[in-house]
Amino acid sequence: MTSGELLTMEKISKQFGATQALREVSLTVRAGHVLALIGENGAGKSTLMKILSGAHAPDSGVMHLSGKPYAPTGPHDARMAGVGMIYQELNLAPDLSVEDNIMLGQEPHLFGVRNRSQQRAQVRRVLDLLGHPDLRPETPVRELSIATQQLVEIARALASDSRVLVFDEPTSSLTRHDVEHLFAVIRKLRDSGYGIVYISHFLEEIRQVCDCYAVLRDGQSVGEGELAGTSDGEIVSLMVGRKVSDLFPTVPHQPGETLLSLATISGERSPEDVSLELRRGEIVGLAGLIGAGRTELLRCLFALDPVRNGTVKVAKLTIRHNTHSRIRAGLGLVSEDRKTEGLAQIRSIADNLTYSRLQPYSTAGWLNLSKRTNSVMDWMKRLQIKAQSPEQTIGELSGGNQQKVAIARVLHQQADILLLDEPTRGIDVGTKSEIYRLMGELAAEGKAILFVSSYLTELMAVCDRLGVMSGGRLRDIRPTSEWTEESIMSIAVAR
Incomplete structure (x- = not known):
């Protein structure tokens, strides 16, 4: 790994029966950068991220995290190693408090007895990092808005000392105001040295929050680079495998009765x-x-x-x-x-x-x-x-x-x-x-x-x-x- 690289995935392949989901896909996530992972549905993005999160094992290929070989045995192992996933569908326990959701599965303890004061200090640290010291740790998650629940998901990843964060379609259920606040949080994490993978179908969002991009098509890497200087047309052409001159095709029609x-x-x-x-x-x-x-x-x-x-x-x-x-x-x-x-x-x-x-x-x-x-x-x-x-x-x-x-x-x-x-x-x-x-x-x-x-x-x-x-x-x-x-x-x- 070169300087600044937090994660590398090299020549990752995965097959399910007769379907070749991934074929020698490579990906690099750098510290202090937001990488847009782009591709059509079925392009292989979800499979690649499931391998990164430990949900699937690759058939071939190698991964390195912070310069060390990385081969998680499951999602918990991946999180403890430093990879945090924030999914489109939130994965929280609604009847538990903010604090208990953030620390679930990683509670500090001694001889089986939870250290509440240490846990509370750790929760306060990550909420401060996110710019939300006002969020009360004892509040039940079910009482929070969707946008605030998403912050709890991010806080949980940060509490496990994740250095690589993956945001999978994070804005699908958010208002415009909440989207802008989420982007501010992502920029703050980027500036703090985190490596971020951002998955979205909205090129406008990607332009606002991402620095570079990687495109998958039919389970293969087909392009990557800096967003600056790359047009939307070039990115879409990589995604679909052909030149796309008009994203909004016009079909003449005439209103009647x-x-x-x-x-x-x-x-x-x-x-x-x-x-x-x-x-x-x-x-x-x-x-x-x-x-x-x-x-x-x-x-x-x-x-x-x-x-x-x-x-x-x-x-x-x-x-x-x-x-x-x-x-x-x-x-x-x-x-x-x-x-x-x-x-x-x-x-x-x-x-x-x-x-x-x-x-x-x-x-x-x-x-x-x-x-x-x-x-x-x-x-x-x-x-x-x-x-x-x-x-x-x-x-x-x-x-x-x-x-x-x-x-x-x-x-x-x-x-x-x-x-x-x-x-x-x-x-x-x-x-x-x-x-x-x-x-x-x-x-x-x-x-x-x-x-x-x-x-x-x-x-x-x-x-x-x-x-x-x-x-x-x-x-x-x-x-x-x-x-x-x-x-x-x-x-x-x-x-």
Whole structure:
């Protein structure tokens, strides 16, 4: 290892059955630097990090940490050696205190008796380092916000004297303010000499917080370097293996007659008094902060949540408030939570894609499986879903391919009104571009799309009209060309 290198991974390979997940991948993490680990879903990032964290053993290759051979036997061994992982899904004990979560598994003790005073001093040290001396160690974690819980995860890694920290999609559940605070913490850790690996699908985030990058594609290292002087187009081209001239492809479409009308829709808590019209061939976006009521509005529209008052009309006909009626009227929802609500992870692609509409394959109560398989294969081809077969389980697919199955399901059920809740969250840039193109094609076919996203760049690039929600209310809606990011945020944060 050369001076400044905290971690090196050299020619790491890993195979699962017939799948070669990693092929001679090399990675270097330097002290005082933030390395962006970039790649499409399925590129090998997760497998590489599981090897780093001790969850998997490599088939070949070597690792060095602080100049010494590094071969962890498990996640606890990796943490004790100095590698801290901060995952997208927080891994905390909600009923334990901040202090007990930070020190869990590494409590100072003598002859089996915990040294509380030493533990409290260690917790105070790491909270001071993070710039949060105000966080009370005795507070139960369940009482903290998601952003503060994430700080507890970081503190736990620091308490074990980790020098290499891995942040895996850390901003997916954070507000814009919390993201800025997290970035300030990461910069402080970088300036203190920590080596940081930052995994994200948002190039804007990477630009803000990272110094250098490494790109994986199909389980191989395909590029690395300093971010300064490297364009987004060059990085995306490395990710997808081809030149990408337009991340937001434009498909011409023309809004037609009104298809969906909402009049003073109010839920039990949110939304509040929302009225909106959606036309055929139109993409309408909804911006707003977390908790603004956007998801709650879509759930009320799809009759998943109760409605206190208001009416929903499709083609001027009022429809009953139950999900079956909404599906029959042509509504289809792609949930923001695809893992627990949007898809059945242990069922096959074929099951997930067709469960909401089995009639085309049913005769006298019998299911024609071969006919269904042929139809599913056609949908997989249309949406470019990468899988071994229609019978592969959803849980085995990458996030981007899971999302394509969720979209294919609502198209298969012949929905004319698509309610898309964060459809590009947690998927790679290449797949996002495919979904943007698909949305444009669907609008050109006459579908009406209501699109919720926390990513302002995609809302402004894809939508025909854009509305902003705050406090459960739709505060303003107008053509996208009349908005700026600043005007959107000024309304989103207003009380």
